[in-house]
Amino acid sequence: MEFVSCRDVYAETLISLGKENQNIVVLDADLAKSTRTFKFGRVFPERFFDLGVAEQNMIGVAAGLAASGKIAFASSFAMFASGRAWEQIRNTVAYSNLNVKIFVTHGGISVGGDGSSHQSLEDIALMRVLPQMRVIAPLDGYETEKAVRLAAGEPGPFYIRVSREKTPQLTRKEDKFVLGKSCLLRSGTDTAIIAYGLMIPKALEAGEILSKEGISARVINMSSIKPIDEEAVLAAAEETGVIVTAEEHSVIGGMGSAVAELLSEKNPVPVIRVGTLDRFGQSGTAKELFAEYGLLAADIAAAVKKGLSLKNKQ
């Protein structure tokens, strides 16, 4: 299996977009080496702005550029872009539907050693709640490239989140990437596991564990978190009757909440959410943290069984 860095793919995509379109500008807040935007800066120094350690100003400057006809990609860690500059994103970018594309890296707990201050477990909730904001968590390199290109071409704000870790290339270059559409990675009839990002490999592994026990699990890659693929979620609920969501995010407010909100109103089947519980992260390796915070394939498999027993009680 080929592993790729979504951050590097982001930078490469920005450079090719920059060649195609003079109006692409890129901003960062002193994390250009980590987010990889410095690579764009090397090719297009005039169109790259490192605003220093000042995320709120970065978002404001991006808004001003966007209001003047530019397509502004603003990058930082998920924690600082979504958290520090939330109100700027809400009141200036989203409210005015500006062409600001917030691309964040280091999403989730897999940030590892830096600890809780750098582990964003709330950003999907914070961005999902904003009207006009679209939220995407690309699964791999191909999806990252497609998501960045989609955001560049589609007017209005986007929040695109990738992790620090390299990810397995699980989709194909020729697959279409459509806003509001998920992709089926594993067929199944007894339950559907809906996940995104680094939880996808875990979900696929859970599918294998479950199949050995005679449980057929569908795995859906919900990289388009907002708009969510309602059709796929409703079909999964209808056809399997048990939904498990898995994400590198708090169970409060994330994609799992979006699925639960949808199903509670349209087809209330059991929904079990796998994610970090109501607690902060800590230092550790990504591997250790996935275990400590209940984000392993075994945790997903256990959630499926919990869902199945709930279904049987109904």
Added chain:
Amino acid sequence: MTITKEKLQELEKKCNQIRCEVLTMLNRASSGHTGGSLSCIELVVALYYEVMRHNPKVPDWPEKDRFHLSKGHAAPTWYAVLADCGYFSKEELKNLRCLGSILQGHPDMTRTPGVEMTSGSLGQGLSIAAGMALAGKLDRRDSRVYVLLGDGELQEGQIWEAAMSAGHYKLDKLCALIDCNKLQIDGKVAEIINIEPLKEKWRAFNWEVFEVDGHNLEEIIEACNKAGKVKGKPAVIIARTVKGKGVCFMEHVVDFHGVAPTDEECIRALEELQKKG
């Protein structure tokens, strides 16, 4: 280029007219920010009727100068000026703060012709204006960007992030005007959190600093012209103003920050202004 006496008188009259319209709008809406709307009228009038290049008939003209009201609560003043310039019908002024209106309580670029950027949450406008100036630089445009800040607003940390970056990028097409009316919601700026010494602060952030009487049109226009000639750094005009300017019982009164005039107050205020006009 100095302004003629006739033009000056005309602009003074315009300020009086805008004051009457602002008070009428606020009274009709029964809510809004009176004091800070009245304190910045000369600044906005000087920009729209003398300083800025703009054409209401061609709002998308790329070479136009841009204005952003960072102290969004002074929206009534901006709306009255925009309507008077012809960006939209004066009839709309009656609908300030009404459901479905193009005139929201704070500026909304998606609803109001002539409003280039949304505001209302303080402290964000200077960053946005810096972004606009950077875009102008990239496009090699000659147009200038003006942004109006409040003095209480300078307590927001983002203002100084923006000031630092505008100085760093040497944005000499950017001009900030500060409506220093010395009062904020909770009291005197100097007593809540003192922002002085202002001139020294802006100089330290690599800005060219001008200071004017914010109700003296001639001084404002002259400072804007001088600011336009500054090279290699942004300019800031510190305008010393009076909150509630023009209405004797509103001047320097903190309580008129976020309160609209009652019917009786509005009648008294308009009588006073009409005597002057």
